Amino acid sequence: xxxxxxxxxxxxxxxxxxxxxxxxxxxxxxxxxxxxxxxxxxxxxxxxxxxxxxxxxxxxxxxxxxxxxxxxxxxxxxxxxxxxxxxxxxxxxxxxxxxxxxxxxxxxxxxxxxxxxxxxxxxxxxxxxxxxxxxxxxxxxxxxxxxxxxxxxxxxxxxxxxxxxxxxxxxxxxxxxxxxxxxxxxxxxxxxxxxxxxxxxxxxxxxxxxxxxxxxxxxxxxxxxxxxxxxxxxxxxxxxxxxxxxxxxxxxxxxxxxxxxxxxxxxxxxxxxxxxxxxxxxxxxxxxxxxxxxxxxxxxxxxxx
Amino acid sequence: xxxxxxxxxxxxxxxxxxxxxxxxxxxxxxxxxxxxxxxxxxxxxxxxxxxxxxxxxxxxxxxxxxxxxxxxxxxxxxxxxxxxxxxxxxxxxxxxxxxxxxxxxxxxxxxxxxxxxxxxxxxxxxxxxxxxxxxxxxxxxxxxxxxxxxxxxxxxxxxxxxxxxxxxxxxxxxxxxxxxxxxxxxxxxxxxxxxxxxxxxxxxxxxxxxxxxxxxxxxxxxxxxxxxxxxxxxxxxxxxxxxxxxxxxxxxxxxxxxxxxxxxxxxxxxxxxxxxxxxxxxxxxxxxxxxxxxxxxxxxxxxxxx
Numbered sequence: 045x046x047x048x049x050x051x052x053x054x055x056x057x058x059x060x061x062x063x064x065x066x067x068x069x070x071x072x073x074x075x076x077x078x079x080x081x082x083x084x085x086x087x088x089x090x091x092x093x094x095x096x097x098x099x100x101x102x103x104x105x106x107x108x109x110x111x112x113x114x115x116x117x118x119x120x121x122x123x124x125x126x127x128x129x130x131x132x133x134x135x136x137x138x139x140x141x142x143x144x145x146x147x148x149x150x151x152x153x154x155x156x157x158x159x160x161x162x163x164x165x166x167x168x169x170x171x172x173x174x175x176x177x178x179x180x181x182x183x184x185x186x187x188x189x190x191x192x193x194x195x196x197x198x199x200x201x202x203x204x205x206x207x208x209x210x211x212x213x214x215x216x217x218x219x220x221x222x223x224x225x226x227x228x229x230x231x232x233x234x235x236x237x238x239x240x241x242x243x244x245x246x247x248x249x250x251x252x253x254x255x256x257x258x259x260x261x262x263x264x265x266x267x268x269x270x271x272x273x274x275x276x277x278x279x280x281x282x283x284x285x286x287x288x289x290x291x292x293x294x295x296x297x298x299x300x301x302x303x304x305x306x307x308x309x310x311x312x313x314x315x316x317x318x319x320x321x322x323x324x325x326x327x328x329x330x331x332x333x334x335x336x337x338x339x340x341x342x343x344x345x346x347x348x349x
Numbered sequence: 350x351x352x353x354x355x356x357x358x359x360x361x362x363x364x365x366x367x368x369x370x371x372x373x374x375x376x377x378x379x380x381x382x383x384x385x386x387x388x389x390x391x392x393x394x395x396x397x398x399x400x401x402x403x404x405x406x407x408x409x410x411x412x413x414x415x416x417x418x419x420x421x422x423x424x425x426x427x428x429x430x431x432x433x434x435x436x437x438x439x440x441x442x443x444x445x446x447x448x449x450x451x452x453x454x455x456x457x458x459x460x461x462x463x464x465x466x467x468x469x470x471x472x473x474x475x476x477x478x479x480x481x482x483x484x485x486x487x488x489x490x491x492x493x494x495x496x497x498x499x500x501x502x503x504x505x506x507x508x509x510x511x512x513x514x515x516x517x518x519x520x521x522x523x524x525x526x527x528x529x530x531x532x533x534x535x536x537x538x539x540x541x542x543x544x545x546x547x548x549x550x551x552x553x554x555x556x557x558x559x560x561x562x563x564x565x566x567x568x569x570x571x572x573x574x575x576x577x578x579x580x581x582x583x584x585x586x587x588x589x590x591x592x593x594x595x596x597x598x599x600x601x602x603x604x605x606x607x608x609x610x611x612x613x614x615x616x617x618x619x620x621x622x623x624x625x626x627x628x629x630x631x632x633x634x635x636x637x638x639x640x641x642x643x644x645x646x647x648x649x650x651x652x653x654x655x
Contacts, residue, residue, distance in 0.1 A: 198593035324495030
């Protein structure tokens with residue numbers, strides 16, 4: 045039971061808390077609004093977003109964008125140059141290149157998003173553990189990370205494919221195993237600097253568990269660099285998938301991965317250059333889109349700029 | 350200085366051990382039974398057992414690894430399953446081509462990236478700068494192997510300036526090196542530009558300018574030398590990227606380099622060759638990183654590692 049002055053203090057406290065929450069909400073809205081405003085004022089970001097949106101749209105609505113099948117041969121229209129019926133031409137089996145590219149967008153984006161999510165989660169957890177606990181744990185994790193990081197992702201992915209065998213699932217696993225180290229380095233660095241700060245000290249004094257401190261207090265503060273990194277890793281994953289499939293180590297024909305289409309175009313470069321031209325152009329465009337967006341995100345999120 | 354160099358070289362040892370363990374595991378955990386991979390599907394049980402014994406595949410993991418590591422140190426990379434000859438011999442045949450590609454690739458990189466980066470930095474925020482940086486943005490987005498196909502189509506099929514299929518001559522390598530050098534230059538030009546911008550802000554550049562030296566001398570004599578120092582280290586890291594990129598290019602240009610050997614052996618499941626090629630490639634990347642680090646300290650006397 046509250047009496048006299050106590051009630052007043054209690055009411056005042058409540059009032060204050062309410063105000064604080066309101067202020068916090070307002071600030072959150074402002075921060076988000078400000079972020080979106082700045083992002084849309086950034087030319088690179090807008091171009092990037094448009095390109096990315098177009099590709100996601102293509103991937104999602106692939107069956108509605110074309111009346112052809114991506115894998116059914118049609119010998120009556122073999123190796124046709126781009127024309128009105130086949131705007132990107134046809135391949136040696138008479139399959140419509142546009143259709144194959146449209147369905148290939150599904151493969152590219154799927155592989156990229158899945159592999160980036162997994163490598164992000166693995167890298168972040170390892171980096172958080174290494175940075176937070178330090179000592180021997182840190183030494184072991186960061187030694188392995190540094191070694192993994194010093195090798196080019198493509199070559200590492202090829203090595204993992206050698207062990208795992210070919211196929212799209214293995215491509216995803218190989219990309220994850222080859223690219224988690226970047227996140228680990230970034231998150232570890234963030235944790236090393238953040239764990240000495242007062243708010244972490246306070247959380248520790250209050251007796252919070254390590255997991256709670258890591259996930260609720262430090263991790264949210266290191267989201268920014270990880271998000272920027274993930275955006276820039278997506279195009280890398282797309283290129284690695286295409287390269288592996290091109291080499292015959294990834295998706296296998298008749299799957300319409302852009303790398304598979306390029307591989308089939310390789311031998312027909314003289315007779316049918318359009319088979320090789322368009323898938324490469326698509327890879328370039330989508331990579332450009334993600335790079336523009338990622339660079340813009342870094343500019344906008346960086347408080348120094 | 351010497352202490353740092355020795356320390357840096359000694360630090361390579363654990364890296365090499367982990368790397369060799371990893372390469373060994375590729376073979377150990379690869380799909381399928383390693384014995385029947387070597388013996389073939391129609392081997393009798395006796396042959397099967399003798400091969401298991403001969404290759405030491407009946408031994409535990411750690412013994413197998415140590416045996417593998419010992420032979421690698423002795424320069425023995427095993428025998429190719431497919432061609433039945435020493436892997437080291439096959440690699441020795443293929444390595445020079447890949448090395449040439451790497452070297453030429455770096456030459457093209459520098460020939461394009463340094464002028465482009467310097468001009469972009471000196472003429473910051475002008476049309477020239479925007480042009481260079483847009484070019485670099487597009488260049489970074491172009492997949493190297495596709496650029497190779499484009500160059501092959503235009504310069505070999507259409508203009509006929511270069512031979513179409515791989516005869517391993519220097520002329521063929523030029524086209525391939527351009528494919529790899531152009532994309533690498535796109536990234537390097539950005540580094541040169543930002544490094545140059547940093548240097549042009551320094552006091553000693555202002556001093557040089559106020560001494561009345563011409564802008565040319567300030568930029569090329571004073572600033573450029575220092576701006577290239579951080580680029581050197583990054584070039585050490587780029588070697589791995591060049592090797593990775595040259596794998597697909599060697600296939601497009603049908604050039605018998607080590608990258609093509611690697612992919613062909615993976616597809617044919619010739620694991621001793623895969624291991625050998627991986628060992629050689631990864632060791633050269635590790636070595637390049639260390640050399641770049643050491644070079645960095647030699648070039649820049651301000652940097653002293655304890």
